[in-house]
Amino acid sequence: MSAPFAKLPAWAEYGLIPLINLIVAFLVAGLVVLFVGESPIQAAYLMVKGAFGSGEGVGFTLYYATYFIFTGLAVAVAFHAGLFNIGGEGQAYIAGVGVALVCLQYDTTLPWYLVFVLAVAASVAFGALWALIPAWLQAKRGSHIVITTIMFNYIASISMVYLLTRVLKPLGSMAPQTRTFEAGGQLPRLDWLLALFGLDVGYAPFNITFLLSLAVAFGIWLLLWRSKLGYEIRTLGHSPSAARYAGINQAKIIIVTMLISGGLAGLTALNPIMGDQYRLQLDFVNGAGFVGIAVALMGRSHPAGIIPAAILFGVLYQGGAEISFEMPNISRDMIVVIQGLVILFAGALEHMFRPTVIRLYQRMVAGSGKPATATGE
Numbered sequence: 001m002s003a004p005f006a007k008l009p010a011w012a013e014y015g016l017i018p019l020i021n022l023i024v025a026f027l028v029a030g031l032v033v034l035f036v037g038e039s040p041i042q043a044a045y046l047m048v049k050g051a052f053g054s055g056e057g058v059g060f061t062l063y064y065a066t067y068f069i070f071t072g073l074a075v076a077v078a079f080h081a082g083l084f085n086i087g088g089e090g091q092a093y094i095a096g097v098g099v100a101l102v103c104l105q106y107d108t109t110l111p112w113y114l115v116f117v118l119a120v121a122a123s124v125a126f127g128a129l130w131a132l133i134p135a136w137l138q139a140k141r142g143s144h145i146v147i148t149t150i151m152f153n154y155i156a157s158i159s160m161v162y163l164l165t166r167v168l169k170p171l172g173s174m175a176p177q178t179r180t181f182e183a184g185g186q187l188p189r190l191d192w193l194l195a196l197f198g199l200d201v202g203y204a205p206f207n208i209t210f211l212l213s214l215a216v217a218f219g220i221w222l223l224l225w226r227s228k229l230g231y232e233i234r235t236l237g238h239s240p241s242a243a244r245y246a247g248i249n250q251a252k253i254i255i256v257t258m259l260i261s262g263g264l265a266g267l268t269a270l271n272p273i274m275g276d277q278y279r280l281q282l283d284f285v286n287g288a289g290f291v292g293i294a295v296a297l298m299g300r301s302h303p304a305g306i307i308p309a310a311i312l313f314g315v316l317y318q319g320g321a322e323i324s325f326e327m328p329n330i331s332r333d334m335i336v337v338i339q340g341l342v343i344l345f346a347g348a349l350e351h352m353f354r355p356t357v358i359r360l361y362q363r364m365v366a367g368s369g370k371p372a373t374a375t376g377e
Helices: 010-035 040-052 055-082 086-107 112-141 145-167 191-195 209-225 228-238 241-245 250-267 270-277 288-298 303-326 334-348 356-370
Strands: none
Touching: 010 040, 010 288, 010 356, 040 055, 040 250, 040 303, 055 086, 055 191, 055 209, 055 228, 055 250, 055 270, 055 288, 055 303, 086 112, 086 145, 086 250, 086 270, 086 288, 112 145, 112 270, 209 228, 209 250, 209 270, 209 303, 209 334, 228 241, 228 250, 228 270, 241 250, 241 356, 288 303, 288 334
């Protein structure tokens, strides 16, 4: 996705501008908190305390961040091809069916690490297949990917209700969910990792899916910037006409990119299903597919930016719970408003301060006598 203004060095593009947007978002959020009669400074303190003030808080923060790393990567890969995959929610939802089927079949016969490998493959396959039809419609029929992926989110939601009430629900159960998985379908927590820093994870469902998300982020970096396929994806996103001139099969790249994006979104299902709930139930994605859009925008569609952006939203989720508990005038809906402001400035208004930063940078370069060259990936 090309920027509407001149390019900047990597430190400004991926560091300074997102930081400015974030500061402004929190300043505006502070005015909202002040308007309802609470102290913005106290709210900021409670948010940081809730997210990092204890081992359990850190565990929950990183647990939520795991969601957003996967969905942020899913959106970012599509962005690089000039596609807007807004269907991560539905792709993760359907991938949950694949994860649950694997766990229900093998949780009593195989150890967790073998079930985990099979569940990873199933989540990627189911998520990719759910993205295949919108991808084909975009590549072969010109249907807009935004419209089709939104529609498929609703189809996924309706399909999940049917499966959990008519097919996967155990006999005699009233709740729309599968049976609880046995030990083979439950992922171990990463309490040992936080214990290295003297933290007790408590009841936080922080599990090894977090390590998988970091490995996947590195793999996506290799794919996009160190492979022929990644070059073709980025070329198509930057200039479709140049891609055609270079002999790149546009339809093929669209479909392959959406399959990768859908597979990444599908990996999201592992975190709650095998790492926390140990069953498949309704609404387990909990909006992570849409938050991934903001994470990708804030992280400039680069894995190195997506990881800290995902942790930031993990802070908003976990720290927001602390604020709503300690400050009665700030409800969960107010926390959603704060999250929305971050999304607004990171997404829709991401270029608001770019002209000013460019002017200041050009003046700085002119004063130093160095050529104003720009770098970055």
